[in-house]
Amino acid sequence: MSGLDSISMRNLDEQALTTLARRLAAAVTRGGVMHLRGELGAGKTTFARALLGALGVGARIKSPTYSLIESYALPNLSVHHLDLYRIADPGELEWLGLDELAVEPSLIVVEWPEHAGRALPAPDLIVHLAHAGGARDVVLEPAGARGTLWLQSAGILDPVQAGKASR
Ligand SMILES: Nc1ncnc2c1ncn2[C@@H]1O[C@H](COP(=O)(O)OP(=O)(O)OP(=O)(O)O)[C@@H](O)[C@H]1O
Numbered sequence: 001m002s003g004l005d006s007i008s009m010r011n012l013d014e015q016a017l018t019t020l021a022r023r024l025a026a027a028v029t030r031g032g033v034m035h036l037r038g039e040l041g042a043g044k045t046t047f048a049r050a051l052l053g054a055l056g057v058g059a060r061i062k063s064p065t066y067s068l069i070e071s072y073a074l075p076n077l078s079v080h081h082l083d084l085y086r087i088a089d090p091g092e093l094e095w096l097g098l099d100e101l102a103v104e105p106s107l108i109v110v111e112w113p114e115h116a117g118r119a120l121p122a123p124d125l126i127v128h129l130a131h132a133g134g135a136r137d138v139v140l141e142p143a144g145a146r147g148t149l150w151l152q153s154a155g156i157l158d159p160v161q162a163g164k165a166s167r
């Protein structure tokens with residue numbers, strides 16, 4: 001699942017998880033694509049809410065479970081929060097115009113990306129969330145240079161370590 005430069009964190013309570021999301025928010029202000037993976041109730045919306053809140057989304061951050069997508073216009077960034085749980089077939093996504101969403105600068109945060117197949121823009125970072133007793137285990141998996149940069153500038157990944165991992 002995770003590449004060499006993935007970061008694993010164990011047993012995060014809800015507060016630790018939201019702190020992590022807020023920390024990452026500071027690094028993603030120029031946009032990109034983040035996939036949130038994990039089974040039902042793993043904490044994807046919790047993570048997304050903390051991230052969007054820290055980015056400056058002041059409105060109540062609704063879970064896009066029924067709407068599929070909730071978009072927010074920040075002064076220098078468009079933010080799109082998707083929840084594809086109810087998508088049974090990637091073809092159902094065509095009307096969403098996902099390619100247009102990816103026009104920068106925009107941040108796209110996707111719950112249940114596995115329901116979209118290849119209809120979705122490729123992720124810069126995959127956040128894996130898993131139940132761990134009453135808490136959650138987290139793996140941050142960069143899927144490209146930008147994702148690695150996000151982890152570095154959030155102070156989560158040591159640049160020296162990342163350099164070694166990419167060789
Ligand atoms: N780190 C954590 N430790 C303990 N509980 C948590 C943690 N993160 C979130 N929760 C709780 O888990 C529940 C489910 O969280 P959330 O709705 O974020 O999951 P989800 O992955 O979005 O679920 P779904 O697949 O239904 O969209 C909520 O009650 C939330 O408060």
Ligand SMILES: [Mg+2]
Nearest residue numbers: 044045063111
């Ligand atoms: Mg959710």
